[in-house]
Amino acid sequence: MGPKEAEAELQAQADIWKYMLSYVDSMAVKCAVELRIADTINMHGCPITLSQIVADIPDALSPNVSYLKRIMRLLVRRKIFTEHHPLEGGDTKYGITHLSRWLLQDSQMSLAPMLLMETHPRLMTPWHIISHCIKDGGICFEKINGRAIWDxxxxxxxxNKLFNDAMACTARIVMNTILSEYKHGFDSVGSLVDVGGGIGSGLAEIVKSYPHIKGINFDLPHVAATAPIYDGITHVGGDMFHSIPNADAIFMKWILHDWSDENCVRILKNCRKAIPKETGKVIIVGVVLQPDGDGLFDDTGFVFDLLMLAHTSGGRERTELEWKKVLKEAGFPHYNLIKIPALPSIIEAYPK
Structure with missing residues (x-):
């Protein structure tokens, strides 16, 4: 074995170790979120010591500072926190970074609720039986939990609250980008149905920016029942597989990736019935996989595809060609793909 081959072999071993144990990163970040470490440091307005962090941990009866130090050591290495060593001795202090700002639970722009949901035991256990489902068939989440995730x-x-909070936090983040990048996309829309809109936070941002729009937040009855009141928005409970309220346009953010192609066609056909044939459109916000892409979020798109495999009943992320096929079968022969600086893209689908 030559020097280059030996180096490649060693690198391969290191990579396998990394992939094998990458769950440790997730669990360490989850620990930091549950202890509200980023919020505590941010509240102080400057780097603080471990003892200061521990003092602000709620309901801490007998805190183990040595455990926390080891967690922080890894998270500093992952650039989630910074480490400051005083020149004249004293305790090490820890500060927040651009990464940990996305973990602030007191921030409107936070991924903390999504992280807590994705690392919940009910969503982690399905990963352990993917190989069984490949061999014997079945839906991962349903095999473990006895029913579909929605039920x-x-x-x-x-x-349900954990799930809704996670969807609301991603809605705020994505909507912030959509409203700044999707120029004039809602100008001619008088009424808009957000299909699978959760508790309505995403639609609320649209109506706030376009107050002429009559908003209809449409989701399953148990979701709509927990939705807060927003100006200009009506909450409607129902089933998108049966019918969808009529409107000038329909908005669906991260909905179709939860379903198989066959079910997506069913949903989209109901969308087609609910909008004007001549002027209506469906605005889809979803991942468009780039098989050879090296963009900022391209790799995450493929990770999300496996999330759908583990957690949904046939859901998947799609390439542009796969989107085109589903849209055409549902009666949307024309579409416009708009890329934005975010994980998902925007697909405008037209029935004519």
């Missing part, structure tokens, strides 16, 4: 949420209020 499980409807029967478990605590999980």
């Amino acid at each position: 499980f949420a409807s029967e478990n209020p605590e999980f």
Whole structure:
């Protein structure tokens, strides 16, 4: 074995170790979020010591500072926190970074609720049986939890809140980008249905920016029942597989990736019935996979595809050609793909 081959072999071993244990990163970040470490440091307005962090941990009966130090050591290495060593001795202080700002639970622009949902035991256990589902068939989440994720949420209020909070936080982040990048996309829309709009936070941002729009937030009854009141928005409970309220346009953010191609066609056909044939449009916000892409979010798109495999009943992320096929089968022969600086893209679909 030559020097280059030996180096490649060693690198391969190091990579396998990294992939094998990458869950440790997720669990360490989850620990930091549950202890509100980023919020505590941010509240102080400057780097603080471990003892200061521990003092602000709620309900800490007998805190183990040595454990926390080891967690922080890894998170500093991952650039989630900074480490400051005083020149004249004293305790090490920890500060926040651009990464940890996305973990602030007191911030409107936070991924903390999404992280807490994705690392919840109910969503982690399906990953352990993917190989069994490949061999024997079946839906991962349903095999572990006994029912589809939507039914499980409807029967478990605590999980339902966790799920809704996660969807709301991603809605705020994505909507912030859409409203700044999707120029004039809502100008001619008088009424807009947000299909699968959760508790309505995403639609609320649209109506706030376009107050002429009559907003209809449409989701399953148990979701719509928990939605807060927003100006200009009506909450409607129902089933998108049966019918969708009529409007000038329909908005769907991260909905179709939850479903198989066959179910997507069913949903889109109902969308087609709900909008004017001549002027209506469906605005889809979803991942468009780039098989050879090296963009900022391209790799995450493929990770999301496996999230759909683990957590949904046939859901998947799609390439542009796969999107085109689904849209055409549903009666949308024309579409416009708009890339934005975010994980998903925007697809405008037209029935004519």
